[in-house]
Amino acid sequence: ICCIDNLKNNNKEVSEYINNLKDEIKSFKDNYNTGNMILDIIINEKSDICSKKGIKFICDINFSKVDFIKPIDVSSIFANILDNAIEACDKIHDEDIEKYIRIKGTISKAYFVIKCENSKVNNIKFKKNKLLTDKMDKFAHGIGTQSIKSSLDKYDGELLFEDEKDKFILNLYIPLNQNTDSWVD
Numbered sequence: 597i598c599c600i601d602n603l604k605n606n607n608k609e610v611s612e613y614i615n616n617l618k619d620e621i622k623s624f625k626d627n628y629n630t631g632n633m634i635l636d637i638i639i640n641e642k643s644d645i646c647s648k649k650g651i652k653f654i655c656d657i658n659f660s661k662v663d664f665i666k667p668i669d670v671s672s673i674f675a676n677i678l679d680n681a682i683e684a685c686d687k688i689h690d691e692d693i694e695k696y697i698r699i700k701g702t703i704s705k706a707y708f709v710i711k712c713e714n715s716k717v718n719n720i721k722f723k724k725n726k727l728l729t730d731k732m733d734k735f736a737h738g739i740g741t742q743s744i745k746s747s748l749d750k751y752d753g754e755l756l757f758e759d760e761k762d763k764f765i766l767n768l769y770i771p772l773n774q775n776t777d778s779w780v781d
Contacts (some may be wrong), residue, residue, distance in 0.1 A: 676743050
């Protein structure tokens with residue numbers, strides 16, 4: 597958006613920039629199609645990162661009936677979930693331990709449910725039901741989970757963690773009975 601804003605007085609460059617973005621988006625559509633263009637871009641980008649890092653990535657998300665969630669919140673929720681899962685897998689140095697991320701999004705009863713499971717070796721710490729970062733710079737980190745929670749709060753969603761010895765599971769529940777049919781006016 598900033599790029600387009602900076603190019604707004606040069607129609608040729610704006611047109612060229614938009615066409616390049618369209619080409620990128622088309623290339624993403626071939627891999628994952630969740631029913632949401634923003635989510636498709638995020639999922640495809642994170643899948644590519646996982647492939648380069650040797651992380652098995654499994655994704656099954658149907659987001660087509662969840663059009664009330666604003667793009668900024670789609671981005672905040674899914675980018676942070678997957679960034680955290682990728683970071684956890686990056687800490688695995690034992691070649692006998694499989695690095696994997698499984699993310700599923702589906703409608704169950706009156707909720708859109710997102711479940712992300714990833715392998716891990718690090719110990720997870722909680723304080724007052726909040727996940728604590730294990731990074732050295734505590735001030736600048738740990739914001740991802742807060743961002744997810746902040747986005748979920750807008751939709752009366754709930755975030756639950758399951759911490760097991762070798763895997764971490766994050767569950768999100770977003771009620772479907774929102775007051776709006778869509779974020780688009």
